[in-house]
Amino acid sequence: MIRAVDLTLTISGHTILNKVSVDVPKNKVTALIGPNGAGKSTLLHTIARLTKQDSGQVLLDNRSITDFENKELARHMSILRQDSAIGSRLKVRDLVSFGRYPHNQGRHSASDDLVVDKVLVDFELDALAERFLDTLSGGQRQRALLAMNFAQDAEAILLDEPLNNLDLSHARQLMHTVKHYVGRGKTFVVVLHDLNYAARYADHIIAMKQGEVFAAGDTSSIFNEGLLSDLYETPIEIVKVNGLPMALSY
Numbered sequence: 193m194i195r196a197v198d199l200t201l202t203i204s205g206h207t208i209l210n211k212v213s214v215d216v217p218k219n220k221v222t223a224l225i226g227p228n229g230a231g232k233s234t235l236l237h238t239i240a241r242l243t244k245q246d247s248g249q250v251l252l253d254n255r256s257i258t259d260f261e262n263k264e265l266a267r268h269m270s271i272l273r274q275d276s277a278i279g280s281r282l283k284v285r286d287l288v289s290f291g292r293y294p295h296n297q298g299r300h301s302a303s304d305d306l307v308v309d310k311v312l313v314d315f316e317l318d319a320l321a322e323r324f325l326d327t328l329s330g331g332q333r334q335r336a337l338l339a340m341n342f343a344q345d346a347e348a349i350l351l352d353e354p355l356n357n358l359d360l361s362h363a364r365q366l367m368h369t370v371k372h373y374v375g376r377g378k379t380f381v382v383v384l385h386d387l388n389y390a391a392r393y394a395d396h397i398i399a400m401k402q403g404e405v406f407a408a409g410d411t412s413s414i415f416n417e418g419l420l421s422d423l424y425e426t427p428i429e430i431v432k433v434n435g436l437p438m439a440l441s442y
């Protein structure tokens with residue numbers, strides 16, 4: 193569904209992305225993994241057209257993303273950034289309603305309300321809908337940002353470290369929600385630092401290191417002790433628990 197071809201980006205003489213070519217399969221969860229500074233966020237931003245590459249291109253359903261008009265692209269692709277700045281004197285429902293903007297250009301209808309109400313329930317925010325964002329905990333605010341993103345109802349949803357600030361229960365719930373939306377036809381690219389969430393929920397993994405694709409493939413092919421130890425330059429042991437690989441590092 194998403195194809196990046198030979199993306200290269202250099203900033204102040206440093207190569208941030210070096211001929212990165214990746215395929216994101218439709219209707220699957222792709223995890224983007226790799227050490228700090230590997231280029232994961234930059235790749236996600238480039239795919240979403242928030243950062244412009246020096247060379248190479250990004251195709252969405254075989255069409256260059258440069259050919260999409262802004263609102264059209266927002267209906268096809270949404271992104272949760274790590275650095276989302278949000279106005280604190282905004283209520284949760286208002287923030288989530290902003291997600292509908294590409295569909296309604298600010299003219300909110302009853303069908304938008306239905307989407308917003310559903311997403312508020314999905315993210316356990318219904319009881320907090322009238323609360324101002326600056327009264328929320330970090331995890332509640334993260335869930336509000338996720339809810340806005342899901343309310344956008346794009347086909348491809350890019351999430352940069354969505355588990356930030358979420359407790360174990362909400363992290364698990366988010367990944368279940370992601371799987372539920374895959375069942376409704378969505379495609380996800382999710383930056384994950386916790387390899388065990390990738391093992392459990394990703395169908396496909398792209399591993400990045402030093403601005404390059406280190407490895408990419410089915411989750412089972414990437415869950416290899418040698419490969420992951422080399423990727424993170426630290427010993428990683430893989431054990432099977434209930435048939436699923438778990439990565440241990442200590």
Ligand SMILES: Nc1ncnc2c1ncn2[C@@H]1O[C@H](COP(=O)(O)OP(=O)(O)OP(=O)(O)O)[C@@H](O)[C@H]1O
Nearest residue numbers: 203204206208226227228229230231232233234235
């Ligand atoms: N605007 C910028 N100017 C200079 N360097 C940048 C800029 N943006 C990113 N970089 C550098 O590019 C590299 C990749 O950054 P990026 O945020 O994409 O990595 P990441 O894999 O998402 O890391 P993390 O896991 O720490 O979030 C880093 O070395 C970073 O310092």
